[in-house]
Amino acid sequence: xxxxxxxxxxxxxxxxxxxxxxxxxxxxxxxxxxxxxxxxxxxxxxxxxxxxxxxxxxxxxxxxxxxxxxxxxxxxxxxxxxxxxxxxxxxxxxxxxxxxxxx
Numbered sequence: 630x631x632x633x634x635x636x637x638x639x640x641x642x643x644x645x646x647x648x649x650x651x652x653x654x655x656x657x658x659x660x661x662x663x664x665x666x667x668x669x670x671x672x673x674x675x676x677x678x679x680x681x682x683x684x685x686x687x688x689x690x691x692x693x694x695x696x697x698x699x700x701x702x703x704x705x706x707x708x709x710x711x712x713x714x715x716x717x718x719x720x721x722x723x724x725x726x727x728x729x730x731x732x
Contacts, residue, residue, distance in 0.1 A: 641715050648694045661690025668730055689729070693722065 639645055646653060665686015670679045697718050704714020 637719060640719075641712065647698065649698050654694060657690045657694050658687050661693075662687040665689065693725075697722070 640648075648654060648657065662683040663686070666679045666683035668686070669677050669682025700718055701711065701714050704717065705711050708714055
């Protein structure tokens, strides 16, 4: 929870590097894999193997990072300041993550 709050605040700072830079991108993929594995493991082996959850979590993190970066570029051209696009991105990310965990 604390990491999520830090991400929400840190992502809006002007000196925050791109999420597609290698270190940030790799950590997103690693945490996506970890979270996907944990969610599937907690759901029980009858749902899917933990490794499949990790793979899907890593894929989701990769897609989300790419989509988020693309969205922010489009939104900044459309809205000007970065904040409106960033807040919309956060809302979509939270709703998507909530829906994915409830499946």
